[in-house]
Amino acid sequence: MIRIGNGAVVTLAAPGSSTILSQRTRHYNTVSLDQRESPKVTPGQRAEAEQALQQALRIHTMRTVLLIQAIASQARINPIDLQCLNLLALNGPMTPSRLAEAMCLTKGGAITAMIQRLENAGYLERTRDLSDRRQVLVNITPGEPLRRLMTHFEPVTTALAALTADYTTEQLRLITQFTADINNMINRLRPTPV
DSSP: OOOEEETEEEOSSSSTTTOOSSSOOOOOOOOOOOOOOOOOOOOHHHHHHHHHHHHHHHHHHHHHHHHHHHHHHHOOOHHHHHHHHHHHHHHOOOOOOHHHHHHHHHHHHHHHHHHHHHHHHHHEEEEOOOOOOOEEEEEEEESHHHHHHHHHHHHHHHHHEEEEEEEHHHHHHHHHHHHHHHHHHHHOOOOOOO
16 A cells, blocks of 8 residues: 555555555655646546546556566566566565466466576575465565666666656655556456466
8 A cells, every 4th residue: 555645545456355566655745636627627628638648658558568578688587577576576575376366377387487487597585484384485585686687777767767856746746646546546457367
């Protein structure tokens, strides 16, 4: 969940779901938004703005997916494996079953093969859960393979820092709130694995 000022909460897991996309809580001051539309805005202008936003989000999604695929190819890692590492970086250790559910993979062969590939490459390790020794946890292994992988993301991190430098703190809070709302919506709409 993300807590946004005055107790407003945006969860990143579908209601009733055990899938968690982020267990960390971040606190933001509430962004003051006047929910009323300006009387000078016509319904046509509103529709045009909504259509432009949908188009921009489609382009953003496409370019993000293509960027991740390009980085994964450059780093010689499967794009889905890369997202697995991202999920574990956000959530911390997970059981293979929970990881499969979060990744929309089958709990048998697909998740086992992915964990094995990442473990063999030095990205992951499997350990026993200290609170329940019957459970196995999958976690990222800090080390040289992960460090090399992260260097592929340095240009993205640098470019994002340069981009956000031109925004005010209030604008960044609004963008963060909007992004959290989108993440929550996407998680609710995400199909469950077959």
